[in-house]
Amino acid sequence: MRKIIILGSSGSIGQTAIRTIKEKNLPFKVMALIAHSSEESIRKDAEYFNCPYLLTKGRIEKEIRDFLSQFDADIALNGVAGSEGLFYSSLLIDLKIDIALANKETVVLGSGFIFNKAKENRVRIIPVDSEHSALYNLINSHQNVSKLIITASGGPFVDRDDLENVTLEEALKHPTWKMGKKITIDSATLANKGLEVIEAGFLFNFSAKDIIVTVHRQSVVHSLIQLKNGSYYAQLSPPDMALPIIDALADKKVDLDSIVRPLDFTSLSLSFEGWNKNKFPMLELAYKALEKKNGYPIAFNIADEVAVNAFIENRISFLDIAKITEETMKRDFSRPVTSYSAALDEIKRAKDTASSLCLKF
DSSP states (O other), X not given: XXXXXXXXXTSXXXXXXXXXXXXXXXXXXXXXXXXXXXXXXXXXXXXXXXXOEEEXXXXXXXXXXXXXXXXXXXXXXXXXXXXXXXXXXXXXXXXXXEEEEOOTHHHHHHXXXXXXXXXXXXXXXXXXXXXXXXXXXXXXXXXXXXXXEEXXXXXXXXXXOXXXXXXXXXXXXXXXXXXXXXXXXXXXHTHHHHHHHHHHHHHHTOOGGGEEEEEOTTOOEEXXXXXXXXOEEEEEOOSOTHHHHHHHHHTTXXXXXXXXXXXXXXXXXXXXXXXXXXXXXXXXXXXXXXXXXXXHHHHHXXXXXXXXXXXXXXXXXXXXXXXXXXXXXXXXXOSOOOSHHHHHHHHHHHHHHHXXXXXXX
C-alpha cells in the first residue's frame, strides 16, 4: 500500500485524487487530509478513509508542521492553490516526504532554493500538471531532447479579438477544464500557460528559447518533446486530471490499469496552431521572467495573483491584469533568491507593488 497525504483535499486536484482512489479501489492508504476552510468536505472524506484531518484556516505554521510530522507517508499530493503552496512544499521537504506537485507556484517562486533543498533531503518532486507529467515521462524515456512543446487549449478567448469588456462570468467559462476561479482566469489570459513555461524551465533545466507553446484545442496531446535528430514524441490521453495525479502518487511502484478511458482513434482529429502575442501578453511576460530568472518569476506570479484577485472583486478590468503584471516586473527583481525567507521577502515586495498599482487602474 502506498501511504499518501493529500493537501488541498477539498480543491479540484484533491477531489479528483479522492474520487479516483475510491472509484478504482487503488492500493493507496490515505494517512491524512489537509484543507483550508471546507470543513464539511474534509470531514466526510476523512470519515471515508478513517484518517485524521486538519482544517488550516486560522492555524499557525507550527500547528501545521506538528500535524504533518506525525505521519510516515511515502508521498504527499500538494494540491494547495497559489503561493501558499510554497510553504507546504518546503515543509514536506523538511519532513523528507516525496511530493506529487500540483502547485506550480512552488517551482516558480522557489526555483532558487527548492531543488537544492530537495536534493539535500533526498526528496523527489514529481510533477502533476498534465503538461509536466507528460514531459517528465517523455524526458525520462528519451535521450538528446532539444526542445519542449507545451500544449494550450487556448482558453475561452482564443477566437475573440475584443477583450476590452470581458466580464468575470465570461472569463470563468473554460472550454475544456473545470477548475477554481484563479486558475480558470489564468487560463483565459494564458498566464497559467506562462507559469507552466517557467515551471518547465526550472523542472527540466531548459532555457526559455527551447520551450514552445502551441494552441491545441482538443487537449488530448498534453506535451511533446523534440529530439536533436528532428523527431517528436508526444503523450496523448483524454483531458482528465485523474491520470497525471495518480501516476505521480503511484511513482511506478503501483501497477495502474484503466485510470482513464482509451482514446477513440476512429473519430479523433488533432490541430495545432500558434498564439497571438499581442492578445495574450501574459504568456510573453512569463517568457521574459524565465529569461531573467532570479526574482522575476516571483514578480510575474505574485503580480498576476494580486491582479486576478482584483479582477474577481471588480476593481480592475480584464486587460489590466497584464498591465499590472508588466509594471510590477519593471521594478528591480535581479537579486538571487536562495532561501525560503528570501523568497518571502520578494513575494512581499511584489505583492506590495502590485497592490499599489491596482489602486491606480
